[in-house]
Amino acid sequence: MASAFIIVILGVAVVGVAYLYRMLLPTPLLNGIPYDRDYLHRPFGDAFAVKSQGQRTHEPSASVFSLCRKLGSPIVQLLLTSLPGTHPAIILDDPREIEDILLRRNREFDRSPMTTELFDKVLPKSTLAQLTTPQLKAQKRLWSDVMHPDFLRRAVAPNLQTAAEELVQLWTVKAELSEEPFEVSADFQSTALDAIWVAVLGDRIGVLRHEIAKARGEKASEETAKLVEIVRFAVEEGSGIINQGIGSVWPALTYFFLSLTPSFRKFRRVGHDEVQKIMKRACERFYRLSETSTSTGDEDEHDRCAMDFVLRREIMKAKKEGRPVDPTNDPTMIDELWLMLLAGFPTSAEISEADIPLLDATIEETVRFSATASITSRRALVDTQVLGYHIPKGATVIMNLRVNKQPLDVDESLRSETSRAAQAKRTRGGFEGPSGRDLEQFEPRRWLAQDATGKEVYDAYALPSLNFGGGFRGCFGKRLAYLEMRIVVATLMLNFEFLPLPEKMAGLEAWEEVFRKPVTAYVKLRVLEG
Numbered sequence: 001m002a003s004a005f006i007i008v009i010l011g012v013a014v015v016g017v018a019y020l021y022r023m024l025l026p027t028p029l030l031n032g033i034p035y036d037r038d039y040l041h042r043p044f045g046d047a048f049a050v051k052s053q054g055q056r057t058h059e060p061s062a063s064v065f066s067l068c069r070k071l072g073s074p075i076v077q078l079l080l081t082s083l084p085g086t087h088p089a090i091i092l093d094d095p096r097e098i099e100d101i102l103l104r105r106n107r108e109f110d111r112s113p114m115t116t117e118l119f120d121k122v123l124p125k126s127t128l129a130q131l132t133t134p135q136l137k138a139q140k141r142l143w144s145d146v147m148h149p150d151f152l153r154r155a156v157a158p159n160l161q162t163a164a165e166e167l168v169q170l171w172t173v174k175a176e177l178s179e180e181p182f183e184v185s186a187d188f189q190s191t192a193l194d195a196i197w198v199a200v201l202g203d204r205i206g207v208l209r210h211e212i213a214k215a216r217g218e219k220a221s222e223e224t225a226k227l228v229e230i231v232r233f234a235v236e237e238g239s240g241i242i243n244q245g246i247g248s249v250w251p252a253l254t255y256f257f258l259s260l261t262p263s264f265r266k267f268r269r270v271g272h273d274e275v276q277k278i279m280k281r282a283c284e285r286f287y288r289l290s291e292t293s294t295s296t297g298d299e300d301e302h303d304r305c306a307m308d309f310v311l312r313r314e315i316m317k318a319k320k321e322g323r324p325v326d327p328t329n330d331p332t333m334i335d336e337l338w339l340m341l342l343a344g345f346p347t348s349a350e351i352s353e354a355d356i357p358l359l360d361a362t363i364e365e366t367v368r369f370s371a372t373a374s375i376t377s378r379r380a381l382v383d384t385q386v387l388g389y390h391i392p393k394g395a396t397v398i399m400n401l402r403v404n405k406q407p408l409d410v411d412e413s414l415r416s417e418t419s420r421a422a423q424a425k426r427t428r429g430g431f432e433g434p435s436g437r438d439l440e441q442f443e444p445r446r447w448l449a450q451d452a453t454g455k456e457v458y459d460a461y462a463l464p465s466l467n468f469g470g471g472f473r474g475c476f477g478k479r480l481a482y483l484e485m486r487i488v489v490a491t492l493m494l495n496f497e498f499l500p501l502p503e504k505m506a507g508l509e510a511w512e513e514v515f516r517k518p519v520t521a522y523v524k525l526r527v528l529e530g
């Protein structure tokens with residue numbers, strides 16, 4: 001009797017293990033999209049192979065899209081498990097079709113859970129942690145005006161200019177101390193942190209001033225040093241947590257374990273407290289103003305940053321409706337502000353408005369070439385088609401935002417109507433024309449054209465520009481990032497001559513985490529006389 005029982009148990013165990021093993025094997029979609037047959041009979045399909053290639057090269061996105069080149073198709077399937085809840089994942093590496101999906105097919109594709117899950121544990125109420133819903137649309141509307149060109153020019157550009165000038169001071173001190181090249185990654189991070197903090201929250205943290213004092217051998221203020229340390233911790237910890245989710249094949253599990261660690265809890269507490277303190281001060285200012293001001297207008301001279309703009313509007317609206325309001329306790333507000341700080345951290349008036357086509361072309365080419373963000377994804381909301389293949393509702397389409405190789409050939413008749421119409425408007429032929437040549441080379445002039453009078457102009461549409469995504473769920477901070485690059489690049493060019501570097505310091509290798517960053521970034525400078 002006992003042995004029969006053991007045989008039954010063993011039988012059930014064997015069937016259970018066989019069933020689990022079967023579930024770990026991939027089931028490709030029956031829609032003809034190519035896949036890597038080498039991984040058809042391996043548990044977890046090619047997910048681990050792609051992940052380990054990414055870890056080896058430090059370029060995870062490139063390892064995902066290398067599958068398209070390997071199979072010679074701009075659209076391929078990633079083989080995943082057949083476990084319940086696993087959605088088909090399709091990889092797309094065709095800039096024209098990606099641009100079309102992002103910009104023109106918002107009814108068919110939305111932000112995918114692959115992205116929202118990464119931000120859900122870290123900043124749950126932020127835009128990036130949400131699929132498109134009526135509530136998210138209202139949240140996006142509330143913030144949309146803070147990226148209006150007029151607001152950026154009036155309130156944000158002067159602060160960005162100050163950060164750029166402080167970077168010039170820092171490099172001048174360093175160049176005067178030694179004629180040797182020096183590493184500048186940390187200086188760009190300090191500039192980006194100062195710039196994004198003041199643009200979003202209006203307060204100066206003074207990271208660059210702190211670095212200038214250190215470079216001059218002066219004693220930096222203890223208060224600034226403490227604040228810089230807190231802010232650096234929160235920004236770096238936040239990016240690090242998201243990065244661990246990106247690197248995981250099971251982000252939900254990784255986040256579960258991370259959420260138990262003291263540094264995760266410290267990130268949530270410190271981040272929350274620091275931003276809340278700054279919000280409290282701004283609210284007090286607006287409560288005082290609301291006693292005297294009659295303005296309920298959309299723009300106000302008292303707004304110094306993105307946060308001011310939204311807080312003032314909320315306070316004025318509540319006052320008009322005669323209800324109390326305390327935005328400092330609104331977790332949506334705090335998470336959204338933190339998302340902007342984390343998103344703006346890697347970005348590196350007159351300058352902001354001057355018409356200099358070659359400057360714009362150089363910035364666009366830098367954005368393309370550096371590919372700071374190389375990947376995004378969308379979820380199919382309906383059964384649809386991409387490049388002639390059926391895409392089932394619920395499938396995730398993972399898209400390459402990096403345009404550094406001639407795209408693979410595609411039969412024009414397989415493209416969507418809107419994609420063909422967009423190509424027809426590219427008067428200089430897009431990839432087929434001069435702008436599409438030598439995409440492995442840094443060549444700003446690909447973004448220049450001549451207008452009807454023969455004048456050289458910047459052509460933002462010469463090629464699909466994908467590094468900020470696009471459409472309704474495209475990057476919210478794109479204008480701010482371009483403005484910051486414009487001001488910083490122009491200010492540096494006006495103050496320094498950049499001398500040639502020894503070959504070993506001029507490498508272009510990158511390290512991709514949430515964003516791609518250079519492995520090393522050196523400069524050798526000659527300070528230009530005023």
Ligand code: HEM
Nearest residue numbers: 340343344347372373376468469470473474475476477481
């Ligand atoms: C070089 C700098 C930056 C790059 C390369 C970048 C890139 C991106 C990309 C690729 C996306 C996803 C877009 C898509 O899926 O279509 C995104 C989303 C987003 N970015 Fe940026 N970004 C940068 C700077 C900023 C800044 C400065 C801010 C804010 C101040 C910002 C705020 C956001 C937000 C809120 C979203 C989510 C939008 C949504 O889901 O609706 N980004 N960014």
